[in-house]
Amino acid sequence: MVVRPGGSGRFSRFSIAAACMLAAAGFSPSAALAAEQVEQDVQAVQVTPQATTAAQPLQLEAQTRSAQNGWVIENGERYWYDYGVRAESKEVYDPGSDAWYWFDADGTMAHDKDVYLPAGNKWVRYDSAGHMVKGEDCRYGGWYYFDEVTGEMAKGVKLIEAPEGWKWVYYDATTGQMAHGEAYLSYDEYHTGWYLFDEVSGAIRYGWQCPAGAKWVYYNAVTGQMTYSEQFVPAQGSFPSGWYCFDEVTGERVIGWKWFGASGGKLVYYDPQSQGVMSHGVMKDCYGITYQFDEVTGGLLSGVVTINVGVSMNTFASLQGVASSCVTLEGWNDGNQNMNLLKFADLRRSANTVTAQQLDAFIDSTERGRTGSLHGHGQDVLDAANAYGIDAVYLLSHAIVESGWGTSALASGEHWNQHTFNGVEYPAGNYYNFFGWGAFDSNAYNGGMNYAQVNGWSSARAALLGGAKVISGGYMHSGRVIGSLGVDCSQKTLYEMRFDPLYTAASGVRSTHEYATDPQWAATIASVMASFYRQSDASADYSFAIPVFS
Numbered sequence: 001m002v003v004r005p006g007g008s009g010r011f012s013r014f015s016i017a018a019a020c021m022l023a024a025a026g027f028s029p030s031a032a033l034a035a036e037q038v039e040q041d042v043q044a045v046q047v048t049p050q051a052t053t054a055a056q057p058l059q060l061e062a063q064t065r066s067a068q069n070g071w072v073i074e075n076g077e078r079y080w081y082d083y084g085v086r087a088e089s090k091e092v093y094d095p096g097s098d099a100w101y102w103f104d105a106d107g108t109m110a111h112d113k114d115v116y117l118p119a120g121n122k123w124v125r126y127d128s129a130g131h132m133v134k135g136e137d138c139r140y141g142g143w144y145y146f147d148e149v150t151g152e153m154a155k156g157v158k159l160i161e162a163p164e165g166w167k168w169v170y171y172d173a174t175t176g177q178m179a180h181g182e183a184y185l186s187y188d189e190y191h192t193g194w195y196l197f198d199e200v201s202g203a204i205r206y207g208w209q210c211p212a213g214a215k216w217v218y219y220n221a222v223t224g225q226m227t228y229s230e231q232f233v234p235a236q237g238s239f240p241s242g243w244y245c246f247d248e249v250t251g252e253r254v255i256g257w258k259w260f261g262a263s264g265g266k267l268v269y270y271d272p273q274s275q276g277v278m279s280h281g282v283m284k285d286c287y288g289i290t291y292q293f294d295e296v297t298g299g300l301l302s303g304v305v306t307i308n309v310g311v312s313m314n315t316f317a318s319l320q321g322v323a324s325s326c327v328t329l330e331g332w333n334d335g336n337q338n339m340n341l342l343k344f345a346d347l348r349r350s351a352n353t354v355t356a357q358q359l360d361a362f363i364d365s366t367e368r369g370r371t372g373s374l375h376g377h378g379q380d381v382l383d384a385a386n387a388y389g390i391d392a393v394y395l396l397s398h399a400i401v402e403s404g405w406g407t408s409a410l411a412s413g414e415h416w417n418q419h420t421f422n423g424v425e426y427p428a429g430n431y432y433n434f435f436g437w438g439a440f441d442s443n444a445y446n447g448g449m450n451y452a453q454v455n456g457w458s459s460a461r462a463a464l465l466g467g468a469k470v471i472s473g474g475y476m477h478s479g480r481v482i483g484s485l486g487v488d489c490s491q492k493t494l495y496e497m498r499f500d501p502l503y504t505a506a507s508g509v510r511s512t513h514e515y516a517t518d519p520q521w522a523a524t525i526a527s528v529m530a531s532f533y534r535q536s537d538a539s540a541d542y543s544f545a546i547p548v549f550s
Contacts, residue, residue: 069082087266100131124151125144134147142177155176169204195209195226196226228246240275257269257270269300312550361378377464378396383465384469391542393526399533415448435467496548
């Protein structure tokens with residue numbers, strides 16, 4: 001075997017060894033100096049293992065250090081030796097390249113690999129050249145960051161400098177990959193909640209945001225955390241400063257009416273016409289209805305009472321067989337994200353302020369109204385409402401919904417033959433039914449016509465007066481009391497007519513005294529009422545009964 005160091009001289013393996021031995025024995029200082037020079041000149045050694053004899057030398061090429069201290073290439077792989085000991089499962093710093101390297105248990109150098117270093121309790125990464133990575137690095141489908149000094153992989157929230165400036169970002173606590181988009185963090189007690197990270201830079205986003213165009217939320221201007229409940233928010237872009245409300249679960253901006261507190265709480269309105277800021281003072285909603293709110297608290301100043309349902313919202317909804325959103329104040333949104341409070345309006349009236357002309361104008365505002373049997377009967381609607389203590393706008397809206405603006409078969413005054421009921425003969429004639437009384441699903445038309453005939457509804461006016469009488473006596477002014485409980489369960493609002501919450505509160509079971517089965521029945525009629533006020537100059541003056549759950 002032959003050794004070829006990087007110096008200008010050539011020495012046999014035996015002459016080197018002999019020189020070292022003599023130097024050690026003190027016999028030849030010059031020989032020792034020669035061996036020391038070899039030690040300094042040797043940079044690296046390439047070893048090609050093979051069967052050798054004295055006549056078949058092993059060639060070693062010197063690069064930067066001796067064969068026993070520094071880089072060694074064996075079979076095309078780079079290894080590191082420290083004074084004859086190969087580095088294995090070890091981190092090594094090479095001053096020549098000013099880089100850190102890692103050598104696995106078999107001595108091979110790590111490259112393009114993440115390695116856990118128990119000594120420093122840290123994860124680090126080595127690039128394709130085997131150098132420890134420092135700073136930002138993009139691979140494995142994402143961005144990572146490694147400490148500029150120690151090379152440790154960053155995890156959690158970190159402030160880093162980027163070409164666009166300093167930014168707060170989040171690196172996954174397990175993988176270390178930078179977060180983008182919406183993400184829930186439970187990093188520590190100060191960073192627990194929902195955040196939004198820029199889809200490109202990964203920077204934490206602040207203020208008003210609409211992730212994926214799905215919902216408007218607000219991320220705290222300092223912490224970046226999603227905001228919940230009632231909060232004062234400074235002005236930003238098209239959003240004015242003021243009090244806003246954010247859903248307790250989703251963080252979505254609340255639009256429309258919301259009740260705060262129990263029976264002594266307040267009813268407030270988050271105006272969609274001003275980006276959802278809480279209303280104060282005089283406000284006209286999108287339906288044209290004017291309300292007065294407290295200048296400080298934002299609470300509605302008109303008459304507001306609460307209905308203590310006595311059970312939880314989920315229990316009540318389960319009894320009704322509907323979704324929870326159908327039975328709460330907050331759940332009653334229409335397609336324009338505006339909550340119509342009229343479904344909770346007290347519809348009992350001692351006198352109505354609207355006029356027959358206003359009612360007729362609304363009827364004639366649609367093609368079906370102009371051609372249906374309600375046309376020209378605004379005065380009859382008003383007379384029926386005043387006669388039985390009912391809100392006229394509600395009564396007309398109810399008739400419109402049930403009769404299709406007076407165009408349904410039951411409301412069209414069709415001929416009905418004579419028939420006998422409970423031993424009484426009722427004459428043939430033309431009969432009207434605007435409210436669907438007697439129109440049970442099994443045979444709606446026959447049932448509805450028989451009901452109109454038995455009650456003598458042979459004209460549109462008679463049908464309107466008769467329908468108002470049934471609604472007043474059966475619901476709004478019923479004075480209904482539940483057995484020995486002594487609870488007045490009159491159903492004075494559309495919500496109460498549909499869900500009868502006082503009965504449920506008193507008895508703990510679902511009522512059988514509900515006007516309709518459609519969960520949206522009350523909302524549908526309230527929407528027609530709102531349309532009336534939007535199209536007319538009439539003033540809406542109502543008090544409200546809001547359901548409150550335990």
